[in-house]
Amino acid sequence: MGAEIVVIGGGVGGTIVANLVAKQTQGRAHVTIVDATGIHVYQPGFLYVAIGLEQPAALQRPESQLLRHDVSLVIDGATRVDAAAHMVLLESGRRLQYDHLVLATGSRTMMGEVPGGLGAYDFYTLAGAKRLFAALEAFNKGTIVIGVAGIPYKCPPAPVEFAFLLDDYLRARGIRDKTEIKLLSPLNRAFTIEATSKLVQPILAERGIELTGFFNVESVDPVAKTVTSLEGETMGYDLLILVPPHRGQQVIESSRLGDERGWVPVDKNTLKHAQLPDIWAIGDTTSIPISKSGSVAHYEATVAAAEIAAEVKGEAPPAHVYDGKVMCFLETGQGKATTIRFDYDHPPVSPSPARRWHWAKALFNKTYWHTVPQGRLP
Numbered sequence: 521m522g523a524e525i526v527v528i529g530g531g532v533g534g535t536i537v538a539n540l541v542a543k544q545t546q547g548r549a550h551v552t553i554v555d556a557t558g559i560h561v562y563q564p565g566f567l568y569v570a571i572g573l574e575q576p577a578a579l580q581r582p583e584s585q586l587l588r589h590d591v592s593l594v595i596d597g598a599t600r601v602d603a604a605a606h607m608v609l610l611e612s613g614r615r616l617q618y619d620h621l622v623l624a625t626g627s628r629t630m631m632g633e634v635p636g637g638l639g640a641y642d643f644y645t646l647a648g649a650k651r652l653f654a655a656l657e658a659f660n661k662g663t664i665v666i667g668v669a670g671i672p673y674k675c676p677p678a679p680v681e682f683a684f685l686l687d688d689y690l691r692a693r694g695i696r697d698k699t700e701i702k703l704l705s706p707l708n709r710a711f712t713i714e715a716t717s718k719l720v721q722p723i724l725a726e727r728g729i730e731l732t733g734f735f736n737v738e739s740v741d742p743v744a745k746t747v748t749s750l751e752g753e754t755m756g757y758d759l760l761i762l763v764p765p766h767r768g769q770q771v772i773e774s775s776r777l778g779d780e781r782g783w784v785p786v787d788k789n790t791l792k793h794a795q796l797p798d799i800w801a802i803g804d805t806t807s808i809p810i811s812k813s814g815s816v817a818h819y820e821a822t823v824a825a826a827e828i829a830a831e832v833k834g835e836a837p838p839a840h841v842y843d844g845k846v847m848c849f850l851e852t853g854q855g856k857a858t859t860i861r862f863d864y865d866h867p868p869v870s871p872s873p874a875r876r877w878h879w880a881k882a883l884f885n886k887t888y889w890h891t892v893p894q895g896r897l898p
């Protein structure tokens with residue numbers, strides 16, 4: 521019998537790793553992927569759902585359609601990993617034995633951790649994006665505040681990107697002159713990456729989007745309609761959009777595989793768990809201080825898959841390790857976008873916003889289903 525490989529999480533990273541391990545081990549391993557919903561969700565599309573430019577149905581596909589025929593899919597929630605027994609316990613009561621385990625459970629959004637924040641809008645979940653679009657459609661004048669209620673969060677440029685898309689949306693509706701957009705950043709610049717912040721800040725100013733730095737959202741008063749920062753500043757709003765605090769999944773916390781927020785410590789090159797040699801973690805679930813993004817999950821998945829396949833085949837570890845590569849698009853509105861690329865050894869670079877990057881992002885969003893889950897680079 522071949523090695524048993526179990527992958528928990530059928531998102532970007534988990535799906536790629538499952539498909540690649542099955543392909544590269546050529547029948548010498550049995551790969552099982554466990555996903556809580558069985559539905560694969562393309563999260564970057566939430567931004568467009570929130571402004572009515574994408575339909576929710578276009579962002580979801582059954583996970584079974586994205587897997588190779590020789591990968592087994594179990595639709596169930598993993599509740600605990602018993603690392604000593606090499607066992608994954610599922611909600612249904614089923615148990616899965618593994619030789620090699622990959623944690624690819626992504627992250628949870630926790631708006632409830634923000635005092636008074638539960639009524640705030642967000643574009644970090646599909647339900648949140650749909651609710652935000654309904655609110656924007658009913659919005660005719662006033663101040664929209666976009667804030668960040670905790671670091672780290674998925675896709676660091678997303679709040680800036682959403683501010684630009686919102687500006688386009690309000691202009692298209694002819695109500696931009698009756699509205700204000702205020703973007704609150706936890707840092708002294710638009711977002712984490714300095715070079716790209718320098719590039720986008722003049723464009724924010726040109727579009728009349730007010731940027732306030734050092735505003736880490738701490739609490740919301742939904743009656744007074746104010747948001748207060750850790751730094752002690754208070755700002756009024758008519759419509760509040762928050763990036764919710766994030767943390768790792770409950771299964772990570774219950775299994776004591778991560779830190780106090782459920783992020784899993786791994787070797788930043790091999791993605792192997794810091795203490796447990798048969799466990800890998802990839803994507804949002806790791807504690808590596810790098811963008812929580814689909815591109816990182818993708819690059820990491822290819823590395824973890826090659827390492828697992830080599831172990832199954834009794835070969836030496838592959839020479840190629842994860843080098844910290846990140847590649848993201850950032851919409852700057854009015855039909856233009858830029859990109860952000862870097863790795864552990866090279867600082868971020870972003871070209872001047874251009875139409876071709878906007879179209880490249882649109883093309884990537886549409887072709888995602890046919891390239892990324894299979895581990896192909898588009």
Ligand SMILES: Cc1cc2nc3c(=O)[nH]c(=O)nc-3n(C[C@H](O)[C@H](O)[C@H](O)COP(=O)(O)OP(=O)(O)OC[C@H]3O[C@@H](n4cnc5c(N)ncnc54)[C@H](O)[C@@H]3O)c2cc1C
Nearest residue numbers: 529531532533556563564598625626803804812813814815
């Ligand atoms: C608004 C928005 C915009 C974004 N834009 C970009 C972008 O432009 N570019 C980019 O690269 N990234 C972007 N991202 C980030 C990207 O979507 C995530 O970083 C990426 O999906 C992470 O992949 P993952 O495999 O780690 O986790 P996910 O894709 O989140 O998958 C996790 C999977 O684990 C499953 N799961 C969780 N817990 C359990 C459990 N206990 N048992 C079984 N299954 C479980 C879930 O059902 C899910 O299928 C964006 C995200 C958002 C929200």
